[in-house]
Amino acid sequence: MASAFLTHQQKVLRLYKKSLRHLESWCVFRDKYRFYACLLRARFDENKNEKDMVKATLMLKAGEEEFWTNQHPQPYIFPDSPGGTSYERYECYKVPDWVLDYWHPSEKTMYPDYFSKREQWKKLRMQSWDREVAQLEAETLPGGPRTEALPPARKEGDLPPLWWQDVTRPRERPT
């Protein structure tokens, strides 16, 4: 997504998804949920070819208000999503990558492919770090960043900012 603003289509799709999830929380039994999900889909389908944007935004607003009044008090949230039971549960076990530099050489020989290239990757990171910081400083708003989303690389031959953290991130479930 280029900008922080959502298009009308994106807003409608997000409303559809969250209303289906809350409907799933209300209708526990699968056949009943399927029936009401089809009815909801029909309601979305009959208005989907609306060309008048004013009317479409008014319908979207009415839909959001209807969702707010009919939402489930305790909707089903997946364990790994924010608000779920297992969210950030394994954060304390995730090890940063600089620990790899403290391994004993006998341990490093167990993974020769990785460690032979690691020094080159670190050199690349040293070289591109200044450019990444410059890009981030140029692109951040004066009041500070609004979201956690990072911008992509703008110039040719540049790496995206803070790519090292993404490339060397720990596993989702560190054992």
Place this chain on the structure above:
Amino acid sequence: MAARVLQQCVRSFARPSLRLCTRNVAVRATATPAVFIHRPLSFAAESPRTRLFGQSRISVGVFCRQYGDLPPLTLETIKERVMYVLKLYDKINPEKLQTSSHFMKDLGLDSLDQVEIIMAMEDEFGFEIPDAEAEKLMTPEEIVQYIADKKDVYE
């Protein structure tokens, strides 16, 4: 005699068959309350031995913890599950479905259908796919790559 019976009882109680002993004792106790005082130990001593010879027992020599978890994911299993879920969807023709078939261009689906497909994938694999990344997944191949990226499969 009572000492021998007591010894056998202690040995049978020490084995991990306490459930059977106590259940049996309780059953016998409710059945014959008058005899309970005289012969509870003999019943407990005989029955576990006669029962357990027929059953198979898990003998754990070394103590090891046994956790419950799903089998590890591989790229092939992810692909199979994604294609299976897609074939179950009634708006998709199973013969025309391939890993590289685009939902909107090749299969003629709607953006609402794509949302439903992503929700089915979330239900299948048990984790949520955020909206910002879900709207970009337009082929089964991309879905498989995204799931493999999130679940650290063959990284």
